[in-house]
Amino acid sequence: MSQVGGLPVRVKRSRKVDPRLVRLFGWLVLGALLRLMTVTTEGTATDHTLVLDAAFKSTALIWWLLGAVAVWALTELWRARKVGSLVSDRTAGARKQWRTVSDRKLTRQLAVLALVLAALIIPNLMSEFYQRVLVDQVAVFVLLAVGLNVVVGWSGLLDLGYIAFFAIGAYTTAYFTGSLPVTPGFRLNPFVILPIAVIVCLIAGLLLGAPTLRLRGDYLAIVTLGFHEIVQLFLVNKNNWTGGNQGVSKPIPHFSINIFGIHYQWTLDSMPYWYLFMGMLAIVVFLFARLEHSKVGRSWTAIREDEVAAAASGVPTVKYKLMAFSIGASTSGLAGVLYGSRLGYINPASFPVVLSITVLSYVIFGGMGAIIGVIAGAALLTFLPAVFQEQNLVRQEDIPMWIGAILVVMMLFRPQGLIPSRRRRRELRLAQQGIADADAMSEAPEGRQ
Amino acid sequence: MSDTGHEPRHAAPTPPLLAVRAVTLRFGGLTSLNDVNLTVERGAIQAVIGPNGAGKTSLFNCLTGVYTPQLGSIEFTSDGVTTQLVTGTERRRRSKKPHMVSRIGVARTFQNIRLFAALSAFDNVKIAAETRHRTGPVGAMLHLPNAQANDRATDERTEDLLDFVGLEGVADELASSLSYGVQRRLEIARALATDPQLLLLDEPAAGTNPTEKRELEQLIRRINAERDITVLLIEHDMRLVMSIADRVTVLNFGKVIAHGRPAQVQQDPVVVEAYLGSADETEAEGGEEADRGD
Numbered sequence: 106m107s108q109v110g111g112l113p114v115r116v117k118r119s120r121k122v123d124p125r126l127v128r129l130f131g132w133l134v135l136g137a138l139l140r141l142m143t144v145t146t147e148g149t150a151t152d153h154t155l156v157l158d159a160a161f162k163s164t165a166l167i168w169w170l171l172g173a174v175a176v177w178a179l180t181e182l183w184r185a186r187k188v189g190s191l192v193s194d195r196t197a198g199a200r201k202q203w204r205t206v207s208d209r210k211l212t213r214q215l216a217v218l219a220l221v222l223a224a225l226i227i228p229n230l231m232s233e234f235y236q237r238v239l240v241d242q243v244a245v246f247v248l249l250a251v252g253l254n255v256v257v258g259w260s261g262l263l264d265l266g267y268i269a270f271f272a273i274g275a276y277t278t279a280y281f282t283g284s285l286p287v288t289p290g291f292r293l294n295p296f297v298i299l300p301i302a303v304i305v306c307l308i309a310g311l312l313l314g315a316p317t318l319r320l321r322g323d324y325l326a327i328v329t330l331g332f333h334e335i336v337q338l339f340l341v342n343k344n345n346w347t348g349g350n351q352g353v354s355k356p357i358p359h360f361s362i363n364i365f366g367i368h369y370q371w372t373l374d375s376m377p378y379w380y381l382f383m384g385m386l387a388i389v390v391f392l393f394a395r396l397e398h399s400k401v402g403r404s405w406t407a408i409r410e411d412e413v414a415a416a417a418s419g420v421p422t423v424k425y426k427l428m429a430f431s432i433g434a435s436t437s438g439l440a441g442v443l444y445g446s447r448l449g450y451i452n453p454a455s456f457p458v459v460l461s462i463t464v465l466s467y468v469i470f471g472g473m474g475a476i477i478g479v480i481a482g483a484a485l486l487t488f489l490p491a492v493f494q495e496q497n498l499v500r501q502e503d504i505p506m507w508i509g510a511i512l513v514v515m516m517l518f519r520p521q522g523l524i525p526s527r528r529r530r531r532e533l534r535l536a537q538q539g540i541a542d543a544d545a546m547s548e549a550p551e552g553r554q
Numbered sequence: 555m556s557d558t559g560h561e562p563r564h565a566a567p568t569p570p571l572l573a574v575r576a577v578t579l580r581f582g583g584l585t586s587l588n589d590v591n592l593t594v595e596r597g598a599i600q601a602v603i604g605p606n607g608a609g610k611t612s613l614f615n616c617l618t619g620v621y622t623p624q625l626g627s628i629e630f631t632s633d634g635v636t637t638q639l640v641t642g643t644e645r646r647r648r649s650k651k652p653h654m655v656s657r658i659g660v661a662r663t664f665q666n667i668r669l670f671a672a673l674s675a676f677d678n679v680k681i682a683a684e685t686r687h688r689t690g691p692v693g694a695m696l697h698l699p700n701a702q703a704n705d706r707a708t709d710e711r712t713e714d715l716l717d718f719v720g721l722e723g724v725a726d727e728l729a730s731s732l733s734y735g736v737q738r739r740l741e742i743a744r745a746l747a748t749d750p751q752l753l754l755l756d757e758p759a760a761g762t763n764p765t766e767k768r769e770l771e772q773l774i775r776r777i778n779a780e781r782d783i784t785v786l787l788i789e790h791d792m793r794l795v796m797s798i799a800d801r802v803t804v805l806n807f808g809k810v811i812a813h814g815r816p817a818q819v820q821q822d823p824v825v826v827e828a829y830l831g832s833a834d835e836t837e838a839e840g841g842e843e844a845d846r847g848d
Contacts, residue, residue, distance in 0.1 A: 392695040399694030400684040400705070407670050407681045414668040417618060419656035419685030419748045428691055531672040535730055 129177045136173030140166050142506075143499060224383055228376065236375035238491040243484050244382035245444050250467045250483035251389055251476060252436025257465065258474035258529070259402060260429035261409035263322060265461050266313070266329030269336040270306045270434040272456035274441020276340065276347065277302040279451060284353040287346045295360045295446040299439060306438025310431030318426045333458050340453040352452025357445050371446075378447050385443060389436060390476055396432075397476070405429055406528060470515055472522030474529035481523050486511075569631045571596040571752055571784050572617070572660075577626035579612055579808075586612040587623065588808040594752065599778050599785045601795045601816075604805035605828060610788045611665055613805070614754050616640075618662050619649040632659050632751050656685070661750035663741045665757045665788075671730035675721060675740050678729050680712045682747035712747065718781075719743040719773060735766035739773065746777065753777060755787040759794050767791065771798055796820065804828065 144160040160166065206212050228239050249271065256264045279285050281293040281301060293301075317328045340347045348354050359371040360381060371377050396402050404425045407415035416422050445451050464483075471482020489511075490504045499507055515522075521530050572594040579587040587609045594600050602610050615621040617628060617639065624647065628639040637658050642648040650658075661682075670678050687708065693701035716722050719739045724732060729740060738758055745753055755774070759767050771794055777783050789795050795802060796816045804812040804819060806828040812819050819825055 395695050395697060396691060399701070400687065400689045400708075401691050401694050403673075403677060403681045403684070406673060406677075410670045410672060411668050413620070413652075414664065414670065415681070416652035417656060417662055417664075417668075418682035418744055419653050420681065421651075421653045432691065528672055531728065535671050 125181055128181070129174070132173040132177040133170055136169045137161070137166070140169040142503070221383075221387070225380070228379055233375065234495060235491065236379065238488065240375045240378045240382060240447060242487040242491065244379065244386070245440055245447075246464060246467060246487045247480050247483045248382065248386055248389065248440040248443070249437060249464045250471065250479045251386070251393065252433045252440065253464050253468050254473065254476065254479045255393065255396075255436070256429050256433035257468055258479065258526070259397065259409070260405040260426055262318070262426060262430060263326040264329050264430065264433065265326045265458070265465070266331075266333035266336075267433065267437055267464060268456050268458070268461040269329075269333040270309060270437035271441040271444070271460070272336055272340065272453070273306055273309055274302040274438030275445035275451050275455070276441075277305050277438070278442045278445040279353045279357050282357050282446075284355045284357045285346065286344075286348055286354050292358075294363070295358065295442060296362070299442050302438045302442045303435040306441075307431045307435040309438075310434030311427060313434075314427045314430040318423055318430060330458065330461075333461060337453050337456060337458075340456075348452070350452060350454070352450055352455075356449040357451070359449070360446055378443075382443060385439065389439070390480075394476060401425070401428065410532065466512055470512060470522055472525035472529070475522075475524055475526035478522055478524030478526065485523070568596075569629070569636060570594060571631060572786070573627075573629040573631075574613070574617070575627045575629070577613075577616060577623045577628065579609070579616055579621055579623040586808050587616065590626070590805070590808070590810055592803055592810065592813075594784060594786050596751075596784055597778070597782070598800045599774065599787070599798055600801045600803070601799035602786065602788050602803050602805060603790070603792075603795055607807075608805040609808040610805055611756060612808075614662060614756055614788065616649070617655070617754060618660060619652045619655045622647050622649040630658060630660060630752070653685070656748050656750075659749070659751035660754065661745035661748045661752070662754040663738070663745050663756055663758060665760070667734075667737050667741055669729040669737060669741055669744070671728070673729060674726050675716065675729055675732065676712055676725040678740060679715055679743050679747045680708055682744045683708045683711050683715070686749060715743045715747055718746070718776075720769070735762045735770075738762060738766075738770070742773065742777075746781070746783070750783060752784045752786060755785065755789075757788050757790060759789055759791045767794060770794075774798055792820075 141156070141160045144156060228236055231239070249267070253264065253267050256262050256267070276285070278295060278298050280287070281289060281298045282295065283289070283292045313329070313332050317325060320328060341349055343349070360378075361371060362369045371381065404415070404420045407418065407420055408422050408425055412422055448455075467483040467486050468479050469482075470486055471480065472478025486508060490508060493499055493504050493507065494501060521533050525533075570593040572592075574590060574592040577587055577590045578585065590609075590613065592602075592613075602613065604610055612621060616623050619639065623640060626640070630637045630639055637650070639650045639655065640647055641650075649655075670681065673681075684704070687704040689701040689704050692698070713722070713725070716725055719742055721736065721740060721743060724736065729737065732740060738761075742753075742755070742758065745755075758774070759770055762770060774785055774787070775798065778785050787795075787799070799816055801814065802812075802816050802819045803810055804822075804825050811828055812822045812825045814822075
């Protein structure tokens with residue numbers, strides 16, 4: 106019994122269980138669960154115990170549990186010896202050195218060069234399956250993620266209608282290549298459509314953003330979500346324009362070059378498309394990197410950190426938010442042109458709402474605000490499922506579950522993402538200490554009435 | 555209202571830099587500002603004092619477009635051009651947006667320092683300094699010559715300003731890692747970066763030690779003398795106010811109860827009563843709704 110405020114309070118003393126044993130129990134449960142999840146036998150409609158039998162009445166279970174015990178032992182050892190702090194002490198000097206080296210311009214340029222070379226050479230050595238994954242999944246989503254990073258990572262706006270612009274870009278391509286039931290009367294090369302789609306999406310972004318960017322956080326997310334629905338319903342219902350659920354009526358032609366005596370035609374072959382995507386990505390990344398370290402990028406950061414102070418310092422907040430929104434939208438449109446032309450066939454079902462959330466999760470996974478992190482995140486999360494599939498590591502239908510698990514673990518242990526931007530990391534830390542806002546999504550502590 | 559400094563518009567040959575006329579601001583049933591009149595002459599250092607909850611910060615928020623008063627007008631005159639900061643019909647009134655107020659030459663600091671915490675001191679000032687340039691996203695992406703020139707010019711200006719407030723040594727430090735007094739000065743530098751004619755300081759001496767207070771006093775004098783910037787400050791430190799201000803306006807419960815020279819105001823029985831009478835109220839209410847920062 107202890108005394109609180111003069112009143113006797115009964116404190117329930119729990120019997121002390123060694124925390125190490127609790128952790129061991131946790132690891133064992135995790136091991137058993139993983140065994141259950143990785144089992145390949147399927148139950149039937151009448152007998153669900155088949156799965157349980159296969160999972161737990163086999164020697165494999167023992168291996169899983171032994172593995173769990175081993176992991177537990179290692180972590181306990183790590184804790185007891187304080188290996189973590191020892192290692193971080195030992196490597197402090199090296200890490201500091203690494204930071205000064207990695208800050209150097211030459212180092213950065215060399216790293217970029219190495220990345221570019223790797224992106225150009227390595228895919229050539231891969232099987233055709235992986236090449237197709239690289240183009241249809243990795244390249245498209247990396248481009249999308251880089252664009253969404255401008256909106257979410259830099260200016261801190263939650264945009265859940267991002268894929269609507271992707272659809273607008275793809276359908277713009279379909280329209281100008283005469284693949285829709287309604288045609289302009291002429292056909293353009295996808296290369297010519299690129300700038301058109303960018304401008305169309307820019308305008309669409311402005312139209313959506315102008316009335317809605319006064320909203321904050323959750324409200325903006327809902328509005329953009331609604332916008333996506335509108336676009337999709339339009340594509341489905343306006344049969345005589347868009348072909349409705351059936352999608353485009355004629356295949357969208359591939360890219361081709363026919364000027365100055367050079368004739369080149371992109372085909373179903375993956376590698377030429379890979380180079381095209383990488384070229385576009387390089388241009389976009391180059392321009393965005395400059396944008397980040399310019400007046401515009403700084404203004405976005407200011408708005409994200411303290412909108413009231415930014416406005417008081419003369420930053421036109423709505424204008425800059427609108428700018429971020431439409432730059433993101435046009436990047437999405439650009440990706441849409443490439444995607445539409447690459448696949449040749451699109452329908453409204455190619456652009457589900459969940460895709461916006463998927464891209465958002467790539468951005469968060471990679472590290473909001475850092476271009477390189479976002480690229481890494483999107484590339485990893487789109488390539489990994491293909492590896493799972495090709496190597497038969499887990500069951501086909503389980504792949505999304507595993508990707509989800511990776512996301513959950515990542516957010517628990519490294520919320521700042523794979524390769525976070527330095528600014529963003531500092532903001533997260535300050536926000537945890539309650540000093541500042543991590544984004545423009547949450548209400549400023551004493552914001553406008 | 556004894557002497558409120560309210561003068562007829564046509565009497566003065568040159569209009570004052572800032573003229574607040576009969577401003578009333580209400581939040582529901584709470585009247586935060588009640589028929590407030592205030593003029594600030596060009597080149598002056600003027601102070602607004604008053605007990606907690608008197609509406610001082612609300613007044614600043616009206617001046618900078620954060621709040622829109624229901625009644626009254628606010629005029630800012632610079633280079634012979636008068637700008638109405640509150641426009642619109644009686645039913646639908648509008649304030650100039652905060653960034654527009656900054657553009658026409660009114661800068662402010664905040665009672666509870668609002669720096670961009672995760673940015674360096676340099677970037678904090680630079681963001682404000684760049685708002686004067688017209689560099690757009692295209693110029694920034696393509697590194698167009700004038701964007702580059704603007705950027706270099708801003709860098710120089712930022713360094714100048716950091717020198718001016720005595721922060722040249724901490725340019726690369728994170729704003730959040732600086733001490734309180736230094737953060738106050740950094741916020742002033744950021745406000746100066748927008749090239750204002752009128753600087754609104756909201757309790758610049760709050761939370762600073764005596765040495766920092768003296769430095770602050772000098773800084774405000776220098777801002778006024780060297781940069782030719784008119785200063786309007788809210789301050790609780792009476793010694794600072796008495797030594798620095800040419801004119802003092804006293805607010806109590808949203809009303810101007812006195813206006814005049816510091817010595818004159820100090821002896822005004824109404825003021826003395828407001829301050830003595832408010833001592834226990836302040837404690838009881840812990841600062842009123844209306845004065846809760848911004």
